[in-house]
Amino acid sequence: MKFFIDTANLDQIREAYEMGILDGVTTNPSLMAKEGIKGVQNQHEHYIRICQLVGGDVSAEVIATDYNGMIEEGTILAGLDPHIVVKVPCTTDGIKALRYFSDKGIRTNCTLIFSTGQALLAAKAGATYVSPFVGRLDDIGEDGVALVGNIVEMLRYYDFPTQVLAASIRNSHHIVQCVDMGTDVVTCPLEAIKGLLNHPLTDAGLARFLEDYRKNNEKN
Ligand code: E4P
Numbered sequence: 608m609k610f611f612i613d614t615a616n617l618d619q620i621r622e623a624y625e626m627g628i629l630d631g632v633t634t635n636p637s638l639m640a641k642e643g644i645k646g647v648q649n650q651h652e653h654y655i656r657i658c659q660l661v662g663g664d665v666s667a668e669v670i671a672t673d674y675n676g677m678i679e680e681g682t683i684l685a686g687l688d689p690h691i692v693v694k695v696p697c698t699t700d701g702i703k704a705l706r707y708f709s710d711k712g713i714r715t716n717c718t719l720i721f722s723t724g725q726a727l728l729a730a731k732a733g734a735t736y737v738s739p740f741v742g743r744l745d746d747i748g749e750d751g752v753a754l755v756g757n758i759v760e761m762l763r764y765y766d767f768p769t770q771v772l773a774a775s776i777r778n779s780h781h782i783v784q785c786v787d788m789g790t791d792v793v794t795c796p797l798e799a800i801k802g803l804l805n806h807p808l809t810d811a812g813l814a815r816f817l818e819d820y821r822k823n824n825e826k827n
Pocket of ligand 1: 742
């Protein structure tokens with residue numbers, strides 16, 4: 608099971624990396640905008656910086672929505688660093704682009720997946736990862752975690768090599784729920800990753816151990 612961090616913020620990526628648990632990074636145009644990274648050249652340099660920091664898979668999303676534009680942009684992105692995974696939206700042109708990239712040996716992440724049928728088409732087209740959006744489904748009263756489970760089951764049943772990358776994770780509970788569903792990867796905000804560590808019994812137990820040590824070792 609792999610942990611990706613869902614941000615373009617270098618400090619947060621570094622912090623997760625230094626915890627020793629980070630396998631990769633996902634970005635999207637909104638996350639790049641949040642960091643104020645403007646212009647294609649700066650964005651490319653930012654992706655390279657992220658790749659150098661992490662040494663794992665880094666999803667970089669195409670902006671083009673037409674097939675030719677996606678191919679052109681995705682080929683440039685893939686050429687920036689061997690760790691780049693080209694992120695492609697789940698549309699008709701996106702599915703065609705996934706097939707093109709797969710045939711060329713370029714790894715892909717099919718994003719904006721909200722149904723098992725979309726994941727099926729992306730897997731058939733050779734996507735390396737499919738990204739069901741958990742939080743955004745929950746936001747509209749649907750069950751994002753259940754979708755992750757359905758996609759995991761479908762891909763395993765048919766023995767697709769495509770990995771499920773649970774995205775749009777909003778909290779630590781989402782992470783645990785997606786792991787229960789057998790997801791291959793979760794991509795999460797840093798706070799949701801850190802939240803996994805919180806347990807009052809750990810805090811209380813540690814305080815007790817330290818207190819007992821102190822009492823046992825204090826001078827008479
Ligand atoms: C990552 O691949 C997705 O773009 C991201 O998880 C979306 O998250 P959001 O729904 O919180 O914007």
